[in-house]
Each structure stands twice: as C-alpha cells, then as structure tokens.
Amino acid sequence: MNMSMKRIQAIFVKDYKEFSRNYAVSSVVFMPMVLALFYGRIDTASMDMYFFPINMTFSMVTAYIQACLIAEEKERNTLRGLMMSPASTVDILLGKSLLVFLTTAVILAVSSYLVGYTPNDMITISIALMISAIFYLALGTICGLFTKSIMEASLAVLPVMVIFTFGPLAIHLVESNILVKVVEWLPSTQLLRIAELSQAGKGLSELIGAFSIITMWTVAAVIISIILFKKRTKDE
Template sequence: MMTTFSMKRVNAIFVKDWKDLQRNSYVLFTLALPLFFAAWLGRIGADSAEMISFPIVFALVIAGAFVQAAMVAEEKEKNTLRGLLLSPASVAEVFIGKSLLSGVMTLVVVAGCIWLAEFSVPSLPLFALSIVIALVIFLAIGTLLGLLSRTVMETSIIGMPVMLIFGMSSMFKSMITNEAILTVMDYLPNELLMNIWVGLESGADVGESFLILTVWAAVSVAATVIVYRKRRMD
C-alpha cells in the first residue's frame, strides 16, 4: 500500500533529532573540528586551493558522514530506531527527516570553514551544486555507517577508514607512487570536489567530475536504501 509523503512525519523526526543533539556533547565537539582546521589555515595565510579546500571537504566528511552515523547509531543504542523502522513513515520520509538536521549543520560548518579559511568561492552556483551533491553522498554514507554500527562508539571505529579515505587521502597523495592507486584516488569524491573547485577557478571543464560525483551520490543512496530495507525486514 502506497503512503503519501508527509512533511509532518519529516518534521517530527527532525524535532526529535534536534532535542537529542542538544544533549550530545560528542556530536557538538565533532562539528567544531573542521572549524579549528579552517581557522588555523586562515591564520597561517595558506594560499593553495588544495590546502584551503581541505577543511571544506573535511567538514562534509565529519559533519555529514560522522555526525549522521552517530545520530542513527544513537537511535539503535536507545532502541528507538526499531520504532522508526516499523512506523508508517516511508523510506523517503525517514531519510529526509534523519538527514535534515545533519545537512543543515553541515552547511553551517562549511560556510564557517569558507569564512575562517578565507576561501574565495569560484562560480557560486556551480560551487553550491558540488556541495549539495557531496552532501547527499556523505549523508548517505553516514546513514549507512549508522545502520551497520551497534553503538555510537562503534561508528568512530567503522568510520575511521571513511575519514582517512574520503577526508584526508589528498594529504597522502605525494607519498604514493603506485599509478593504479593514484588513478583510483582521482575518482574519490574529495578529489573530484577539489578538481571541480580548482577547475572553476582556472576556467577548466569540470563536466566529467560533476558526472562522476553524481554517480557517487546515486550509488551511495541506493546502497543505503537497500541496507535500510533489509534492517526493516529483519
């Protein structure tokens, strides 16, 4: 039986998450980490696009994936996720409701990083589009991590490879000599984002990077929906 999309159900999930967040010091501290990096880079006067864009990518990974994972895992710890899974809320309502707060906070942190790092935004519409697509990717990955984790603490363990691969891999590129690994790294979301931002600044064609980033978003959402439905059936 088909259920109609209800903003009331989405809003109820959002309000509940907002109340839970106010009592969660772990999440609040995590949100501050990218801002510290951005403030430090702004203070030392970093001028390379790759260096300045690092805290923005880091904000998307930390605030998007990590915070989202922690909030979903917290539902599991408190045994409230079961009620959500069995509720009349559709997959879209649950995903939007659970992602809305993390998404808003991520955008606030990203804006803070841009301001603190004194990042000059190239082509605002396309830059904003890249942020939105990346936000979908990392919120989906965060939801997936939360569904696979049993506790909030476990999200930190499972999420560490995600942070290293998607958030900090650019810092290790100069130490890697294997061409195959470097080629794979070029297709990671963080590398695609940096390619887009550098390309927008230099006037290069960024169409291919946008296309691959969109594929990442579609695959991430599809994988999360599959795991969510499996958890719902279980």
C-alpha cells in the same frame, strides 16, 4: 510513496533534541572550523589548503553525526518503531538527514570564510558541495546501519575520515601510479578538481566529468543506504 512534511519535521525536532544533549557527538562540529581558522592564518594559500577543512567537514561532521544518529536509534531499539510507524522510508531518511544537512551547510560556510576561500563561481561550487553532502549523508547512514551503538559508529566512520579527507593529499605524497589513479576517482578528489577548474574559469564541458563521478558515487551510496535501511529494519 507519499512524503509527509509533518513527519519529517517531527523526526528533525527529535534528532535536534538528542543531538544537542549529546556533547560527545555535537562537539565535533567545531573541529573543522578550528582547522579552517588555523589554515586561514597561513599566508601561502592553495586549493588543497582551502578544501582540507571542507572535506574534513563532510567526513567528520556529515558522515560521523549521521552515523551516530542512526546508530543511536538502533542502540535504543527505536529504529524498528520508526519503520513500523506511518512514516515512510523517505520520511525517515529525510527527517534524519535534514539536521545534519543544515549543520553541514553552516559549518561549510563558516569554514570557507575562516580559511579565506571565495569561489569565482558560487553556483557551481554550491551544487558540487550539495551533491557531496548527500553522498556523505548516505555514507553515514550506511555506517550507522552496520553498527549497533554510537561507539561502534564512531569506529566505523574512521576509515571514511582517513580515505576521503586525506585522499586528495595522497596524490602529492605517493609514488605509486595505481594508487594515484584510485585516489583520483574519490569524490573528495573530484570536488577539489571542480574547485580548481572553476577557479580557473573553465566551462561546463570541462567540469562535467568530475560532476559525473561525484554523482555516480552519490547515487550508488543513496541506493545502498535505502536497500540496507529496509533490510535492517525488517531484520530487527
């Protein structure tokens, strides 16, 4: 399956124009930064505090905007047209993910600066954030494909926001050992674990477990999104 940069760029430009006109969707990019600015004024710093705006960025920006962009295509009955065009599945999914990926990268950088988070190992954290971004893009794609409008997509992403944003915090709040073990397997929790271990100067051997869990979540989500995308476009 060939990949065309021109087609990817065309889809990217199209999404950018639609995204910039939809203020209800584009305005959510400011919420993680506002939260990061608020947390940045708190004297007591912790890794949980640093990564709450980061995990919120993934769920509220990455997954939410991706879901809305996909749902908008379905709402306008243009997704089927995209699939019938010369663009391949890879072209379409990459093109529709590129804008959100770049937006996520900018928001993460700004939020990290505002909250005062400076990782000791920038390369390790950057790789973990990139893998996490791909996971949330796939998750947003899945939510968008299961819905028929932007309104439905907004509701579908709510569980993602609650589970993956507040999941790591639940470890300190719940008393159920079973629930704690479930929460520990969340990619957002493992991302926080990577940050804590990396900040403590731990080596790759101690980080590989957390990276493996996030990667498994990501691979599974990407495979499901591709399968679902092909199925939905054929059923349109």
